[in-house]
Amino acid sequence: MVSGNLAKMHVSFGDEIQYRLSLSEDLDMNSLIGKEIHLEWTGVINCTKCKKKTKSSFGQGFCYSCFIAAPEAAECILRPELCRAHLGEGRDPEWEQKHHNTPHIVYLAASSAVKVGITRQNQIPTRWIDQGASEAIILAEVPNRYEAGKIEVALKEFFTDKTHWQKMLKNEIDKSIDLEDEKWSLEEKLPSDILNYFSENDVIWKLNYPVDQFPKKVKSLSFDKTPIIVGTLVGIKGQYLIFDNDCVLNIRKHTGYFVNIH
Ligand SMILES: [Zn+2]
Ligand SMILES: [Zn+2]
Structure with missing residues (x-):
């Protein structure tokens, strides 16, 4: 069994895109395609920034205090035209210099x-x-x-x-x-x-994704409603796992959720 807080899958470009999920072990997700997997959310969410437990996740994995203070959750993430990094300003000017006052x-x-x-x-x-x-x-x-x-x-x-x-x-x-x-x-x-x-x-x-079978209808799963997800993985596209029953799971949306996978 592999455990840990979910984070966006690492991707690498090639003839076929490769996906890895970093938990207590590094999971080669492509090798799980065609196999049945069990994903169990333990009920715990840790903030991706301060690592503290949070009851709900704000803006892809933050606790509320980080969501309102962290530069990674600032307004200019979703609305880059509001970015003030080039003026030496922003929620955290040092962070802004490093990440936003750079070639885009x-x-x-x-x-x-x-x-x-x-x-x-x-x-x-x-x-x-x-x-x-x-x-x-x-x-x-x-x-x-x-x-x-x-x-x-x-x-x-x-x-x-x-x-x-x-x-x-x-x-x-x-x-x-x-x-x-x-x-x-x-x-x-x-x-x-x-x-x-x-x-x-x-x-x-x-960009070629590792998908054996695309869903006909898309049923989006969430751990909040379905804490235990069992299904045969038939593909991965974007940051979504695709299962054989037309269900999909957005991994990024569950950033910080502590899960067990086997
Ligand atoms: Zn936090
Ligand atoms: Zn910015």
């Missing part, structure tokens, strides 16, 4: 639709894999999170910034999407201060 990229990702998003440069291609994108292309390279956020806001006029997670899990992909075309069609639509940041890198990343 704006990207386009394809699944059921074209989505715009931003991430730190060193999170490529992890960020795309976490979102379950089928393909992705770098659009712009900028010096900090604030600039990335400004471009993302301008691009929301043309593309969604949300992943339609049920379609993503059912593998409903729009195969007609051409990301290079989508990227360069923006040349006529955007002001020059944004175009100056455009990247010449037109590599299209193709």
Whole structure:
């Protein structure tokens, strides 16, 4: 049996994406596909930041006091256009310098639709894999999170910034999407201060997930309602485990939940 507090699965890019879950042991999740697994939530949640027990989890794994104070849960995480790192400010200016006043990229990702998003440069291609994108292309390279956020806001006029997670899990992909075309069609639509940041890198990343069987309908499980989850793992996509009965479990949503797996 393996135990520990859940955290986002580690991913590595390759012909097929590899997933690892770090608990008391490092679990090679790909090797569990096709096997029956038991996941049991013990009823305990530890805050991902201060490690203290918390009755409920706020914003993906924080206790309430960390949720309102930690830089990892600041407003500029979800709304990068509000980031103040480039001004030397923020909830924790030192943390902001290290994580947000650093090169970021704006990207386009394809699944059921074209989505715009931003991430730190060193999170490529992890960020795309976490979102379950089928393909992705770098659009712009900028010096900090604030600039990335400004471009993302301008691009929301043309593309969604949300992943339609049920379609993503059912593998409903729009195969007609051409990301290079989508990227360069923006040349006529955007002001020059944004175009100056455009990247010449037109590599299209193709992401292949280890999935034997996609769900027909998506039934999302949560440990709060179903503390014991038993099923045959048939695939992994994004940060979701997919089971043979159309049920899926979002691992990231349960960050900090203390579980036993066997
Ligand atoms: Zn905490
Ligand atoms: Zn920030």
